[in-house]
Amino acid sequence: MAIAIVLIVIVIAALAFHALSPWWLTPLASNWGLIDDTLTVTLLITGAVFVAVNLFIAVAVIRYRHRHGRRAAYEPENRKLEHGLTWLTAVGIVAMLAPGLVVYAELISPPKDALVVEVVGQQWQWAYRFPGEDGRLGTSAMRFVGADNPLGLNPADPAGRDDALAVGPELHLPLGRPVRVLLRSKDVLHNFFVPPIRTRMDMVPGMVTEFWFTPTRAGRFDILCAELCGVGHYNMRGVMVVEPQADFERWLAGLPRFAAARQVAATPPGGDLAARGRGIAQARGCFGCHSVDGAASVGPGWRGLFGHEVELADGSRLKADAAYIAESIRAPAAKLVKGYPPIMPPYALDDGEVAAIAAYIASLDGAADGTR
Amino acid sequence: MHDSHDAPHGFWTRYVFSQDHKVIAIQYTVTALAVGLVGLVLSNLMRLQLGFPGHFDFIDANRYYQSLTQHGMIMVVYLLTAILLGGFGNYLIPLMIGARDMVFPFLNMLSYWVYLVAVLVLLASFVVPGGPTGAGWTLYPPQSILPGTPGADWGIILMLVSLLIFIVAATMGGLNYVTTVLQARAEGMTLFRLPLTVWGIFMATILALFAFPALFVSGVMLLFDKVLGTSFFMPAIVSMGQPLAYEGGSPLLFQHLFWFFGHPEVYIVALPAFGIVSDLISTHARKNIFGYRMMVWAIVAIGVLSVVVWAHHMFVSGMNPAFGFFFAVTTLIIAVPTAIKVYNWLLTLWRGDIHLTVPMLFALGFISMFAIGGLTGLFLGNVSVDIPLSDTYFVVAHFHMVMGVAPILVIFGGIYHWFPKVSGRMMNDTLGRWHFWLTFVGAYAIFFPMHYLGFLGMPRRYYAYENYAFIPESAHTLNAFITVAALVVAAAQLLFLFNLAWSARRGRLASANPWGATTLEWQTPDTPPGHGNWGAQVPVVHRWAYEFSPPGQARDFVPQNAPPDAPVE
Numbered sequence: 001m002a003i004a005i006v007l008i009v010i011v012i013a014a015l016a017f018h019a020l021s022p023w024w025l026t027p028l029a030s031n032w033g034l035i036d037d038t039l040t041v042t043l044l045i046t047g048a049v050f051v052a053v054n055l056f057i058a059v060a061v062i063r064y065r066h067r068h069g070r071r072a073a074y075e076p077e078n079r080k081l082e083h084g085l086t087w088l089t090a091v092g093i094v095a096m097l098a099p100g101l102v103v104y105a106e107l108i109s110p111p112k113d114a115l116v117v118e119v120v121g122q123q124w125q126w127a128y129r130f131p132g133e134d135g136r137l138g139t140s141a142m143r144f145v146g147a148d149n150p151l152g153l154n155p156a157d158p159a160g161r162d163d164a165l166a167v168g169p170e171l172h173l174p175l176g177r178p179v180r181v182l183l184r185s186k187d188v189l190h191n192f193f194v195p196p197i198r199t200r201m202d203m204v205p206g207m208v209t210e211f212w213f214t215p216t217r218a219g220r221f222d223i224l225c226a227e228l229c230g231v232g233h234y235n236m237r238g239v240m241v242v243e244p245q246a247d248f249e250r251w252l253a254g255l256p257r258f259a260a261a262r263q264v265a266a267t268p269p270g271g272d273l274a275a276r277g278r279g280i281a282q283a284r285g286c287f288g289c290h291s292v293d294g295a296a297s298v299g300p301g302w303r304g305l306f307g308h309e310v311e312l313a314d315g316s317r318l319k320a321d322a323a324y325i326a327e328s329i330r331a332p333a334a335k336l337v338k339g340y341p342p343i344m345p346p347y348a349l350d351d352g353e354v355a356a357i358a359a360y361i362a363s364l365d366g367a368a369d370g371t372r
Numbered sequence: 373m374h375d376s377h378d379a380p381h382g383f384w385t386r387y388v389f390s391q392d393h394k395v396i397a398i399q400y401t402v403t404a405l406a407v408g409l410v411g412l413v414l415s416n417l418m419r420l421q422l423g424f425p426g427h428f429d430f431i432d433a434n435r436y437y438q439s440l441t442q443h444g445m446i447m448v449v450y451l452l453t454a455i456l457l458g459g460f461g462n463y464l465i466p467l468m469i470g471a472r473d474m475v476f477p478f479l480n481m482l483s484y485w486v487y488l489v490a491v492l493v494l495l496a497s498f499v500v501p502g503g504p505t506g507a508g509w510t511l512y513p514p515q516s517i518l519p520g521t522p523g524a525d526w527g528i529i530l531m532l533v534s535l536l537i538f539i540v541a542a543t544m545g546g547l548n549y550v551t552t553v554l555q556a557r558a559e560g561m562t563l564f565r566l567p568l569t570v571w572g573i574f575m576a577t578i579l580a581l582f583a584f585p586a587l588f589v590s591g592v593m594l595l596f597d598k599v600l601g602t603s604f605f606m607p608a609i610v611s612m613g614q615p616l617a618y619e620g621g622s623p624l625l626f627q628h629l630f631w632f633f634g635h636p637e638v639y640i641v642a643l644p645a646f647g648i649v650s651d652l653i654s655t656h657a658r659k660n661i662f663g664y665r666m667m668v669w670a671i672v673a674i675g676v677l678s679v680v681v682w683a684h685h686m687f688v689s690g691m692n693p694a695f696g697f698f699f700a701v702t703t704l705i706i707a708v709p710t711a712i713k714v715y716n717w718l719l720t721l722w723r724g725d726i727h728l729t730v731p732m733l734f735a736l737g738f739i740s741m742f743a744i745g746g747l748t749g750l751f752l753g754n755v756s757v758d759i760p761l762s763d764t765y766f767v768v769a770h771f772h773m774v775m776g777v778a779p780i781l782v783i784f785g786g787i788y789h790w791f792p793k794v795s796g797r798m799m800n801d802t803l804g805r806w807h808f809w810l811t812f813v814g815a816y817a818i819f820f821p822m823h824y825l826g827f828l829g830m831p832r833r834y835y836a837y838e839n840y841a842f843i844p845e846s847a848h849t850l851n852a853f854i855t856v857a858a859l860v861v862a863a864a865q866l867l868f869l870f871n872l873a874w875s876a877r878r879g880r881l882a883s884a885n886p887w888g889a890t891t892l893e894w895q896t897p898d899t900p901p902g903h904g905n906w907g908a909q910v911p912v913v914h915r916w917a918y919e920f921s922p923p924g925q926a927r928d929f930v931p932q933n934a935p936p937d938a939p940v941e
Contacts, residue, residue: 206607
């Protein structure tokens with residue numbers, strides 16, 4: 001009998017939870033209201049069945065629970081009832097599936113005039129690329145990736161020379177224009193997920209995947225990774241800024257073009273060492289784990305590191321000088337900072353590159369207190 | 373027919389290296405429950421971090437992902453699959469079909485010991501350098517074998533080796549169960565007189581024999597990629613700034629192979645649970661199962677359909693989007709036979725004589741839990757609704773309810789139900805009821821709210837959720853509540869373990885057939901059944917397994933082996 005009461009209470013509590021829940025779909029910011037509608041239809045149909053099943057058990061228990069002298073009916077089969085229920089279920093399934101498939105057909109058919117943007121993922125950061133004046137993205141391959149070419153564009157492909165690169169968390173998009181998002185990954189699986197957009201896709205190394213949407217609301221939206229990509233997965237953050245066309249164009253115009261950016265990054269030693277170090281760190285993916293604002297992430301933050309004392313995993317302390325930084329790049333497990341897991345792989349950088357990164361780390365403190 | 377093999381006499385051959393299916397079943401069950409306890413503790417570690425982030429220093433991101441991975445793998449493979457096929461299958465198949473044992477007793481014994489080795493290799497990964505793999509139970513490459521994932525050196529190798537060993541064990545057991553059901557049934561036990569428990573385990577075993585090879589080959593290929601540097605699943609990659617030597621492989625190939633195993637795996641767990649719960653409901657409602665033949669065909673249909681739905685796990689994987697249509701349709705079709713099963717359980721209750729025993733409570737709890745878990749599957753199977761919910765807490769809630777909690781409720785119900793036959797003693801009723809209520813209500817408290825975190829868009833497999841603008845403070849409060857519920861449910865399982873241990877020695881003595889059941893295992897001459905099960909004479913079957921409350925009979929059940937002209941008492 002208690003089970004009947006509890007099941008009724010569960011039904012009431014579930015309905016109340018649904019009515020009062022502050023947790024619901026984020027306000028829609030794309031054209032995919034149809035997804036929300038299909039979801040609502042599914043929720044109504046399945047919710048009704050959920051209530052019916054639990055109440056049926058409750059009523060059955062109340063009416064037919066064992067009492068002295070009670071005896072069950074004997075009814076092995078009832079073809080009419082069984083067939084009726086089967087057809088009813090089939091109708092309910094079709095009512096959910098048909099609109100779902102119609103929406104899906106649209107989801108996988110991007111409009112021809114859509115703005116194209118490429119998103120490139122790596123552990124645990126984002127980068128973006130827009131085609132230049134020629135309207136075409138240049139080809140790319142992992143073998144082209146290097147300190148001066150973080151996204152691996154093909155230097156021989158003229159289509160790529162004018163591509164605009166945004167290496168960092170922030171992606172700007174114009175309001176109200178369909179966007180076709182092409183996705184690549186340099187290392188493992190990732191997933192470009194902006195909850196208010198609804199649609200999304202995995203990023204798979206070795207292939208280009210895609211999805212499309214039209215931003216319908218201006219604002220800043222969290223970009224998350226939604227496919228487990230290692231220990232920093234939860235911290236792979238980006239920002240999608242949706243803004244009017246004019247603002248977007250201004251932002252786009254300020255982005256470096258591939259050919260020009262490459263020359264700057266390839267500046268030989270003797271230029272600004274710290275700037276070179278920053279370029280190397282970016283290309284090597286250091287920022288996936290090391291923040292430059294001093295915050296702890298997967299690895300120790302870089303601001304406030306150079307020349308300061310750090311406590312190591314074994315409890316000893318040392319001063320983080322250029323030699324320590326060089327060792328930590330080439331043999332990271334040798335002297336681990338306390339509180340961080342031993343997951344960094346060794347990097348075989350030459351002396352010039354190591355010195356550049358050390359200079360960059362040192363420069364972060366100077367920038368902070370303005371003494372430099 | 374004469375008892376073909378003599379009962380063993382020594383301690384070792386009787387209790388350790390036994391070829392008796394009942395002893396092997398107990399070995400499987402105890403081992404699976406023990407490793408399941410590890411899985412339970414790991415889930416609580418995760419919940420502590422999610423509910424109270426930063427309060428527990430020992431749960432860093434590495435440990436969190438390792439707990440997440442090992443919890444999933446242990447629960448799905450080493451607990452649920454092992455206990456349902458190796459535990460329940462072993463104990464019940466020969467007894468329910470009227471056989472003296474499995475047809476290959478030595479192979480059966482070997483199956484258990486190989487399973488134990490698989491468990492030990494799995495547990496060994498906790499003590500190797502780097503610890504166990506933290507790649508998620510799906511072990512998706514390239515991530516699972518690259519730096520940046522915990523246990524990417526030793527842990528993943530031991531995980532794969534353990535799985536390969538497990539599959540060897542499951543194959544030994546599986547061939548045995550299928551052959552036994554087909555070849556060793558007692559006289560009169562036609563296929564359409566088999567109890568649904570046997571049908572469920574039989575079909576699940578056939579699925580296992582089809583599905584596990586896909587996991588086996590993908591495991592071997594992944595191991596080669598890791599150890600030998602082949603590129604089955606590995607394209608050209610720049611990992612942490614370093615170019616790797618891999619080229620030309622496909623990460624999607626692994627996903628197809630994994631889910632070609634992984635989706636049938638859901639039914640390898642679900643079908644035995646469907647069968648067992650049918651028998652629990654029928655017996656404790658004193659009423660024949662409604663629509664027996666439809667129930668059998670539904671089991672067969674679900675089994676067949678389950679091998680053509682796998683890519684609904686891959687709607688946002690980057691596979692050819694046209695596949696989405698096909699797999700959404702097949703997935704929603706499978707809902708029809710599944711719904712039929714739910715209707716028939718409900719209609720079995722209707723006009724029954726419902727005894728609210730502990731096994732019945734677990735069975736009723738199962739229907740409720742399975743219903744909600746099955747219904748949320750309709751969101752995830754319908755491709756366009758799946759896309760916003762994919763890899764969110766909605767998915768976590770869905771699969772825990774449908775293939776975690778629901779089958780485990782049946783397993784508990786089944787243990788309370790068959791314990792008197794296995795041990796000759798009843799389990800304690802009061803402890804059993806406490807165990808049920810805390811587990812059932814607690815599971816709702818844990819998993820029902822998670823659907824709403826999923827609607828909100830909270831991604832699963834996150835170590836922390838700090839500083840995401842779309843996640844309100846209230847979601848963190850809800851997470852703390854869920855963690856408290858999870859701790860209570862975990863503690864409630866201690867009641868069960870205590871009850872099991874205490875009742876085995878001190879429980880009230882049970883009669884041979886305390887529930888008034890019709891199936892053959894309750895009609896053995898001895899309780900617990902002796903070696904060879906049936907004494908001098910194997911039973912002869914005269915009717916189906918659900919002759920409850922037939923008109924014109926004084927008793928409300930007629931055993932399957934009662935002679936047709938038995939006097940009306």
